[in-house]
Amino acid sequence: MRSTTSGWHPSSRVSELAPGVxxxxGPASNWIVVRDGSGFMLIDSGYPADCPLVLESIRHLGLQPADARAVLITHGHVDHTGAAAHxxxxxxxxxxxxxxxxxxVQGKVKHQVTVGQVLVRAWRPRVFRWMVHVVKAGALTARPATRARAWDAATLRSLPGRPEAILIPGHTPGNAAILLRTAGAIAVGDSFAASHPLTPKTGPQMLHRMYHSDxxxxxxxxxxxxxxxxxxxxxxxxxxxxxxxxxxxAALRRGETGFNPR
Structure with missing residues (x-):
């Protein structure tokens, strides 16, 4: 597999934000490695073409991809499930x-932005550039994780970081955030973003309406x-x-555009 983005390197793109987290x-979406004494797991997995980067980021931390205890998926969009099938x-x-x-996640239903929704906005430079990246990133040929299964609280507690799931429906029907209580961190998936290629805004913000099922x-x-x-x-x-x-x-609900992630 080849990356769609040359120059990406984990030394500048992978950061420990909390103990073991x-x-x-990634070039357009993120993934998370959670490590403790019991091993490591992933939360989300980028676009399909990001798979080599996901593997590289794991090895950069001195870990082996084959040893991952699990891959947790916040929701089934292709920019979060890309390496799951691998x-x-x-x-x-x-x-x-x-x-x-x-x-x-298994590919039996689809809650994804449609081609039509993108094309009617493709005259905008940001949308066009995003559309080109999505195609190059393998979104149109992504393989679903057909052997995925549903988590339960006990299974989650047994994994590195003792994750807890919080259902946040709307982006997709089963969209979830993953709380890592001991580390004081939370992975919110696309419940809200800190930035996105379609907008110059930075800080807590909802994605464009076309991305949400509701x-x-x-x-x-x-x-x-x-x-x-x-x-x-x-x-x-x-x-x-x-x-x-x-x-x-609070910043998300105020609709602030100048919130500075630091």
Missing amino acids: FLAE FSGTYGTPILCSPEELAH PDAALEATRRLDGVHASVVLPGHGPALRVPLAEAL
């Missing part, structure tokens, strides 16, 4: 997602994160937000 900022087919790695998202529900569902304590927010797109989750959510 590493964010890899891990499942090559290493037998368990691919886990919420029960509500299982059919999506745009209104997607914003309302972020209230399920109220009262959850984390000091580092790991989005599916954009840099980590090293601020309390409550502060990030």
Whole structure:
């Protein structure tokens, strides 16, 4: 497999944001490596063409991809499931997602932005550049993780970092955030982003409405994160937000555009 982006290197794109929690900022979407004394796991896995980068980021941390305990998928969009089929087919790695998202991750249903939704906006330079990257990243030929299975609380607790799932429906029906309580970090997937190629904005923001299966529900569902304590927010797109989750959510709801991830 070849990367669509030359020059990407884990030394500059992989950072430890909390003890044992590493964010890899891919060319257009992120993945996370969680490591403790019991081994390591992945949260999300980039686009299909990012698979070599995912493997490289793991080896950069002194780990072997075949040893991954699991790959947790926040939701079934192709920019988060890209390497999952490789891990499942090559290493037998368990691919886990919420029960509500299982059919999506397995490829039996689709909750994805349509070609038509993109084409009517393709005259905009940012949309056109994003569309070109998506095609090069293998989105149109992605393999689903057909052997994925639904997680449960006990299975999650047995994994590195003792992750906890929080269902945040709206972006997709089974979209979830992954809380790493001990590390004080939370992976929010696409529940909200810190930046995205379609906009110059930075900081907590909802993705464009066309990405959500239910745009209104997607914003309302972020209230399920109220009262959850984390000091580092790991989005599916954009840099980590090293601020309390409550502060990030407040900025999200105010619609601020100048919030500076630091």
